[in-house]
Amino acid sequence: MSALSGRPTTAELVAAVADFLDHEVRNACDGQVGFHARVAANVLRIVERELLDETADEVREALADLGFPDESALSDAIRRGELDDRSDEVMAVLRLLVRHRLSIAHPGYDSQR
Secondary structure, eight states: OOOTTOSSOHHHHHHHHHHIIIIIIHHHOOHHHHHHHHHHHHHHHHHHHHHHOSOHHHHHHHHHHHTOSSHHHHHHHHHHTTTGGGHHHHHHHHHHHHHHHHHHHSTTTTOOO
16 A cells, blocks of 8 residues: 555544444444444544555466456356356355455455364
């Protein structure tokens, strides 16, 4: 991520707001408002991880190696059966895509053993 605007970076700002929601707002609120503050903090943490993500280029490169600009084009080709003869290559890319999504949405869930 580029820090062209200096400090704090966008990711740092997002993290600060997430911490505020998760600690200050949740502690000051009960019930539904506290729950929504927790959800909002979790959403901001996902955004923070996306901003700091260093593996997106690897995913784009894997898609390009299969001949597709994005996941949507890949899924369309899979539905049409265009890649039935390349199942090993497709599965490798799909595994990469799933690991990438998990690393953003739920880090640690797919720890490599």
